[in-house]
Amino acid sequence: MARRPSASTVPSTSSPATDPPLILGPMLRHVDATSASVWVETRDAADVVVRSGQDEWSARTFAAHGHHYALVEIAGLAPGSVRAYTVDVNGERVWPDGGGFPPSSIATLDPGRPLRLAFGSCRTSVPHDAGGNRTHGVDSLRAFALHLAADPQAPRPDLALFLGDQVYADSTSSQMQDFIASRRSLREPPGKELKDFEEYAHLYRLAWSDPANRWLLSTLPSAMLFDDHDIRDDWNASMSWLRKMRATEWWQGRIVAGLGTYWVYQHLGNLSPAKRAEDPLWQRIAAHRGPEELDLTGELDAFADLADKDPASYRWSYRHDFGDVRLVVVDTRAARCLEPDARGMLDGPEMEWLDEQLRGGVRHLLIGTSLPFLLPMGLHHLEAWNEALCNGRWGRGPAGVGEWLRQTFDLEQWAAFQLSFQRVAAMVAEVADGARGPAPETVTFLSGDLHYSYVSEVERGGGARILQAVCSPVRNPLPRWLRFFSALMSYGPAAAVGTRMSVSAKVPDPPFTWHGIKGPWFDNNLAVVEVVPEGLLVTWHTGVVEEGKHWRPRLKTVAEMVLEAPRPSRSPEDSVPGQRP
Structure with a gap:
């Protein structure tokens, strides 16, 4: 019988003397x-070996700020295969760890298998007990993990896409604050917020050490993207916000630590072998041959500092193709242009890169962006009006006042960067109309951030459907x-009011209109998108505690819908005798 997984295994502080050889x-x-x-964090400098059957692959750790990491590259696998694996650190078997979960496995992509992708955003790191569930709700990712662990026949996603706020650097739990207090006074800036690499490393440990989630992340491929709370609320909302941050004594250390740890813990694993080989930091790791x-x-610190000061020096966005599905994941935080007269969600080089990726010739085009591209119409017009106000439309x-509203109410999404919104909307419409190659069936934005979920659709007379699907939060309900x-x-009423305000500020009309077709709902959720013959099947799941069993929530379906592909029009001569055209 599998033992009952504990709610949390991470102490408020860690001690190298008691840490296991495998930290994360x-x-x-x-x-x-x-x-x-396969990515790991180890206690010591180590040789890390991944074994599957008679095959093995190894990597030497690299260090950053006293922590040790390795990414083991595994090659020569068969398409569509499933292989269990183990991990050794310095010759000691460290995984599986005897936690009562099924063996971890690597399931390679099968070109003939329809894509199944999970996505969501906004997940806080608090204990998975009655107290944590009372204040933050059940972790839907953990409920999903327990569901898969209990049913070996349950269909598993090919990828989990985490669209921001994997960690909250600015809103810390009591466990994180205990760790901070063991190092410095909470009365010193930045107080209860994160300050340096060491504190970020501990926050990631809190986020990823729960046994159920740890098992899931060992067997389910993942891709990630930051949003503001990975660094700080409203990160790069405006030039005014940035100047205020840079005037503090702690900001530069924070942004260097935040981007550095993001590269190590999240971004490095996003890259394909070919793209990883082009990464300057990875080239340094791969070329190292010393004892x-x-x-x-x-x-790493110099890289992060430059990436902050010169966003064009590094690209956090990436693209992956899965047979006839293309996934384009877009950085909407670090690559912004903040000059008031030329505000852009994406700067010039980033916009050019996105322009190159948004092409047809695939069945479904998925665009991952932490911030929803298609907000509810009322909120869209309100944010567009606010940008005009901030830009001095009325003095x-x-x-x-507009800048105060922008920062106070987080009015800094796509609609609040109209130059970028208008250009990307035009690109997407061109893709959907077949002007950028054969039109796909759907162009679908996958997003999070808002702490509620919904689906919207652009109103069109033909061509591909343009859709927005949002899943937020994974664990951090409003x-x-x-x-x-x-x-x-x-x-x-904000929809009508927002429209009038936008018109009064002479904001250009969007190139198309859209409306909600499902939602909103406010549960903690993890969504799954599956390619089906009709189009895309999207399902939102949450965790439910029954009979007080907080350690083993049940997975419950919150909503489900099929985003059907548009049906091709038929001319009368194409009609089959006896059937209506």
């Missing part, structure tokens, strides 16, 4: 038809009064 992982990251990558462990601390005084406020601002 194994995490199964990028997987294609013939290769995979001593490579210490990447200085180079300097109202512009100051208080009930904020749910009412969000629904009112997005779907109530």
Whole structure:
């Protein structure tokens, strides 16, 4: 009988003397038809070996700020195969860890198998007990993990796409605050927020150490993207916000630590073998041949500092193709242009890159962006109006009020960067109309951020369907009064009011209109998108505690819908005798 998984295994502080050889992982990251990558954090400098049957692959750890990491590249796998694997650290078997879960396995992509992809965003790291579930709800990712572990026949996604706020650097739990207090005074800036690499490393440990989630991440490939809370609320909302942050004594250390740890813990595993080989930091790791462990601390910090000051120096966005499905994941935080007269969600180089990726010739085009491209119409018009206000449409005084509103109410999504919104909307319409290659069946934005879920559709007379699917939060629900406020601002009278405000500020009309077709709902959710003959099947799942069993929530379906592909029009001469055209 499998033992009952504990709610949390991470102490408020860690001690190298008591840490196990394997700190975090194994995490199964990028997987294609013939290769995979496995990421780990170890206690010491080590040789890490992944074994499957008679095959083995190894990597030496690299160091950063006293922590040790390895990414093991696995090659020569058969398409559509499933292989259990184990992990050794310095000759000691460290995985599986005897936690009562099924063996971890690598399932390579099968070119003939329809894609199944899970996605969601916004997940806080608090204990999975009665107290944590009372304040933050059941972790839907953990409920999903327990469901898969209990049913070996349950269909597993080919990828889990986490669209931001994997960790909350600015809103910390009591467990994280205990760790911070063991190192410095909470009365010193930045207080209860994260300050450096060491604190980020501990926050990732809190996020990924729960036994159920750890098992899931060892057997389900994952891709990730940051949003603001991975660094700080409203990250790069405006030039005013950025100047305020840079005036503090702690910001530069924070952004360097945040981007550095993001590269190590999240981004490195996003890359395919070919793209990883082009990465300058990975090239340094791969080229190291000395007997001593490579210490990447200085180079990682310099890289992160430059990536912040010169966004064009590094690209966090990426693209993966899965047979007839293309996934384009877009950075909407680090690559912004913040000049008031030329605000852009994406700067010039990033926009050019996205322009190159948005092409037809696939059945479904999926665009992953942490911030929803198609907000509810009322909220869209409100944010567009606010940008015009901030840009001085009615003078300097109202512009100051607009900037206060922008930062206070998080009015800094796609609609609040109209130059970028209009250009990307035009690109997407061209793809859907077949002007950029054969039109796909659907062009679908996958997003999070808002802490509620919904589906919207662009109103079109033909061509591919343009859709927006949102899944948020994975674990961080809005208080009930904020749910009412969000629904009112997005779907109530705000739609008409927002439109009038936008018109009064002479904001250009969007190139198309859209409407909600399902939602909103406010549960903690993890969504799954599956390619089916009719189009895309999207299902939202949540965790439910029954009979007080907080350690083993049941997975429950919240909503389900098929986003059907448009039916091709038929001319009378194509009609079959006896049937209506």
